[in-house]
Amino acid sequence: MKVYGHPMSTCTRKVLMTLAEKGHRAEFVMVDIMKGEGHNAEHLARQPWGQIPAFEDDDGWQMYESRAICRYLDAKLSGPSLMPADLRQRAQVEQWISIETSNFTGPAMKIIYNLVFGKFFGKDPDMAAVEEGRKGVKKAVAVMERQLENRNFLVGDGLTLADIFFMPYIEYLAAAGELGLIDASERVGHWWRRLSERPTWAQVIGRTNAAS
Numbered sequence: 001m002k003v004y005g006h007p008m009s010t011c012t013r014k015v016l017m018t019l020a021e022k023g024h025r026a027e028f029v030m031v032d033i034m035k036g037e038g039h040n041a042e043h044l045a046r047q048p049w050g051q052i053p054a055f056e057d058d059d060g061w062q063m064y065e066s067r068a069i070c071r072y073l074d075a076k077l078s079g080p081s082l083m084p085a086d087l088r089q090r091a092q093v094e095q096w097i098s099i100e101t102s103n104f105t106g107p108a109m110k111i112i113y114n115l116v117f118g119k120f121f122g123k124d125p126d127m128a129a130v131e132e133g134r135k136g137v138k139k140a141v142a143v144m145e146r147q148l149e150n151r152n153f154l155v156g157d158g159l160t161l162a163d164i165f166f167m168p169y170i171e172y173l174a175a176a177g178e179l180g181l182i183d184a185s186e187r188v189g190h191w192w193r194r195l196s197e198r199p200t201w202a203q204v205i206g207r208t209n210a211a212s
């Protein structure tokens, strides 16, 4: 298996975390989007938008879109299941993935682009966008707070893809100095600490080729 991505990329990290939690490894192929490598003809053939990550299975079959790759890996690989067996819990995992995608990540990325990534491009932060992002994250955290009552994970008794998909964005909120938005809820703060202390996460965020 090959993962084409960048170790700092949020979407690549979802895939690396899924692999790590399943107890599998893939060859990590660096696509340096900072140098425009996503738009090389070779990568565009793998991912028509020139984005990362992309995935190649052992027999050469390819796919892209981080969340779809994670679902594929979870269903295919041995190791702990990251989707519950129970139908209604599965539906709830999908609900929380949808909340992450539609309600959380957009606002979180407004903060992250302006307070973290913008610096690499010498851009001054747009503080109005940051404020808008903060409002969106606060709303999502308030809803997560209710979900996490008497629960260690968003759904059921164990880690699922729903928890994993929030992780890369919260890691960068911390890098932006905005972890207070998460810690505004004690429950959400505890949930994040438990997740971020997993040895698999240290591996994903700490090593260039965590998957290889």
Ligand SMILES: N[C@@H](CCC(=O)N[C@@H](CS)C(=O)NCC(=O)O)C(=O)O
Binding pocket: 009, 010, 011, 012, 033, 038, 049, 050, 051, 052, 053, 064, 065, 066, 067
């Ligand atoms: N929906 C895509 C989004 C991928 C994405 O936005 N990747 C970012 C890095 S995290 C990227 O490649 N950015 C460079 C660009 O858009 O040109 C997925 O989940 O895989």
